[in-house]
Structure formats: C-alpha cells, structure tokens
Amino acid sequence: MISDKKEERVDRIFEIGEIPPIGVVPKRMYAWTIRKERFGTPLEAFKVELVDTPRPRKGEVIICNMVAGINYNGVWAASGKPQNVIAEHGKYGEAVDFHICGSETSSIVYEVGEGVDMCQVGDEVIAIGIQYDINCPMIKSGIEEVFSPTFRIWGYEANWGGFAQFSRVQQQQCFKKPQKLSWEEAASCVATGATAYRMLTRWGEHAVKEGDVVLIWGGYGGLGSMAIQLTKYFGGIPVAVVSSDERVKLCMDLGAKGCINRKEYSHWGPLENYTDPSVYRNWLKGALKFRRELWNIVGEKKEPRIVIEHPGESTLPTSVFVCDRGGMVVICAGTSGYTGTLDLRYLWLSQKRLQGSHAGTRNDVGAFLDILEKSVISPVISKVYQWNDLALAHQYLSENKHPGGNLAVLIGASK
Numbered sequence: 001m002i003s004d005k006k007e008e009r010v011d012r013i014f015e016i017g018e019i020p021p022i023g024v025v026p027k028r029m030y031a032w033t034i035r036k037e038r039f040g041t042p043l044e045a046f047k048v049e050l051v052d053t054p055r056p057r058k059g060e061v062i063i064c065n066m067v068a069g070i071n072y073n074g075v076w077a078a079s080g081k082p083q084n085v086i087a088e089h090g091k092y093g094e095a096v097d098f099h100i101c102g103s104e105t106s107s108i109v110y111e112v113g114e115g116v117d118m119c120q121v122g123d124e125v126i127a128i129g130i131q132y133d134i135n136c137p138m139i140k141s142g143i144e145e146v147f148s149p150t151f152r153i154w155g156y157e158a159n160w161g162g163f164a165q166f167s168r169v170q171q172q173q174c175f176k177k178p179q180k181l182s183w184e185e186a187a188s189c190v191a192t193g194a195t196a197y198r199m200l201t202r203w204g205e206h207a208v209k210e211g212d213v214v215l216i217w218g219g220y221g222g223l224g225s226m227a228i229q230l231t232k233y234f235g236g237i238p239v240a241v242v243s244s245d246e247r248v249k250l251c252m253d254l255g256a257k258g259c260i261n262r263k264e265y266s267h268w269g270p271l272e273n274y275t276d277p278s279v280y281r282n283w284l285k286g287a288l289k290f291r292r293e294l295w296n297i298v299g300e301k302k303e304p305r306i307v308i309e310h311p312g313e314s315t316l317p318t319s320v321f322v323c324d325r326g327g328m329v330v331i332c333a334g335t336s337g338y339t340g341t342l343d344l345r346y347l348w349l350s351q352k353r354l355q356g357s358h359a360g361t362r363n364d365v366g367a368f369l370d371i372l373e374k375s376v377i378s379p380v381i382s383k384v385y386q387w388n389d390l391a392l393a394h395q396y397l398s399e400n401k402h403p404g405g406n407l408a409v410l411i412g413a414s415k
C-alpha cells in the first residue's frame, strides 16, 4: 500500500524488524541516541530512545532503514572528542539535545520533500554519508563537493543518522541499491569503499596503476579490506599491515601479496626527541627492519608508490620513511592520535607527497559501486549485529576487538 498523504504521520509505534507499509511514517520512532551528559565509551554513550520522526525539508527525503553500516564515526561521536557533535547541530538544521549517529544505510524511500526529483517513494537505496548545500557557489562552479565549506558527514557533524528506524537525508545522498548486494552488504561498504577508492585514484599522478606497490595499514579492517581489493583490481601490489597472524588469512584471500605483523616491531608512536641520537637510532632500526620485510614480500627493493594511512600518530613517521621517492602517503584518519610527526628530510629530499583525503564524492561513490557491480570485489562483511547490540559493536570497534572487514546492524531487516 502506498500512502498518498505525504505529510500524515501515523500514531503507532512500529517495533524493530517491523517494516511499515511503504509510505507510512510513524510520528515516533526508535533510535540509538547519544547525549552530552553520556559522552564516554560507546557502552556508556549509546542508548535507545523513542524520538519524533523528522520531517523532510526542501530537497530531502525520509528513508526507512533496513540495515545501517557501523564505522568509527560512532566511536568518535560517543566520546564527544575531538568534537562535540551535538553542538554542531544548529549549523545544519534544528538544534536538538541528542544525536543520532550512523553514516551509511540501505533503506527504502518513504517520504519526499519539496523539489525532490532524484528519487521517489518506494525506491530501494543506499544512503551515503556526504551532505552539502547543492546551491553552494563553489559546487555550482564545478569544484568537488568535498571541498565546499558546506560539506559535512551525515550521522557525524549532521544529525538524524542511520541508527534509527527512519532518517532524514538529502536526495543526493541516495543511490539506487545494486541488485547484486544484500541489504547488509549495501549498508556497510560505501563509507570505507568510496574513501579507499578516492585515496587510490583521485590524486593525479599518484593514482594507482599496474605494478605499483601499495602499503595498506589495517588490512584486516573496513578501509583496509576495501583498499586491498581495489589495489588488486587496478593492477597494483597490495601489502597489508596487521596486528596478529590470524588476521593474515583474510588479507591474503582478498589479494594481498603479503602481510607484515606490526606487533613484531616496537618503534611506533610520534617521533619525539628524535634529535637525541640514541632515540633516533632505535626508531631508525625499526623502520629499516620494516622496510626490509616489505622488500622481501614484494620480491625486490621496491618501495610503496602509495601508502594508505589512517592510524596516524603511531605510524606516520614509518609511512613517510618507507614511501617511495616521489611517492604519496595518503591519509584519511588519525585513529591512534592526531599528532602527526615525521622526519621532514625523508619528505623533501625524496620529494614525497603527504596528502589528506576525506570520504568520497558522488562521482567516487558511483565509480566504486560500478566496480562492485562488475568485479569480484566483495564488501567483506564479517559481522551483522542485532539492533540491541549496537553499542556493544561500537565498544568492540573502539577496542580493536571486532572481527575484520565491514560491520552492519539490522534495523527494519531484523529477523
């Protein structure tokens, strides 16, 4: 049944796993929220509440969520650091005193706002995490939306994310769900996949090509598992870093040429006191050993043309050191800390590039989904959580105890 009264809301609560008839939107919905007074670990911060279902504004749609992808944004938002996301609300909509995380979903469109022409009620979609003002003069002049001052991540800076029965998204966040993907797969591979795609392809002469060695930190994780497969797809040679031998198998199955176990090294962390010769010697010893292991895997003394960085503080000095002459360290996060240190001599003397990269544009997402459709690249979902386990899933993520690849949580698709 498709309701033709878009504004009318029904006065009943639907349970998790119960999907209302297409187009029927309840006044209230279940959502996992975080609040300022609960900032802390994910287990402390996330709670289920009944909240008002948002209404679409111009150019926006209301989607009914089947499954949501789980990623690190929820951990950051729960901690309230480095940013209090609730304090940001007023910038992008009404200020409320709770925040709903969740930056990617597989969903069905239930309501459309004024001026929506990119999707309609009943469409099965993937909602991606990028929001921006389509009237931004920069975007209108052809500059990529991720460079717009209006750009923000849905479910992080912007509220009404995917950890709820319904979400409010901009129409341009919606992509037709590829037939090939299950609800779970569709919900959980774009944030990592499109980010990895951009890191590997967007940066001009450093776009990955046949024969390039690519060093991938956290090969077992969401971003890493996608980066390994995309590198392989483009003909590169992926070498993954992991923290245990058990994590090697997944990376090798995805196409890694080999893996380095970082636990066999101890030179991690910021390059403090590196002007002290003994401290520097120790660090260099570790970095040289790491590079030797990398050469052994590659089978020749060939350094990575690209290093896919995201741990940040712990690993950046080594990333810059092992990167090839004229190569690129491309970084999209600072999971281990935001203090980036490096020995600048390795950067300038060997003319390396340190490049920031964030999310993916609509074009990146489209290109990534295209590759997913026509290749054997797998979204690598290692664990699908039940709705009630959402906080626990984030807790495991924050402690690096979660299974590899991408994670998802069931909402409408709950059994």
Ligand code: NAP
Pocket (backbone or CB within 6 Å): 071, 072, 073, 191, 192, 195, 217, 218, 219, 220, 221, 222, 223, 224, 241, 242, 243, 244, 247, 262, 310, 311, 314, 315, 332, 333, 334, 335, 336, 357, 358, 359, 360, 397, 400, 405
């Ligand atoms: P994930 O699934 O948790 O994987 C991260 C991997 O990093 C872990 O599997 C772990 O692998 C490795 N790691 C953790 N601490 C480390 C350390 N101190 N040194 C070296 N490696 C370490 O997370 P993800 O989804 O891949 O995301 C990774 C980061 O990228 C997160 O901070 C996330 O917020 C960010 N991200 C940013 C964007 C963006 O658009 N900017 C998009 C997606 C993700 P081992 O323990 O096996 O080494």
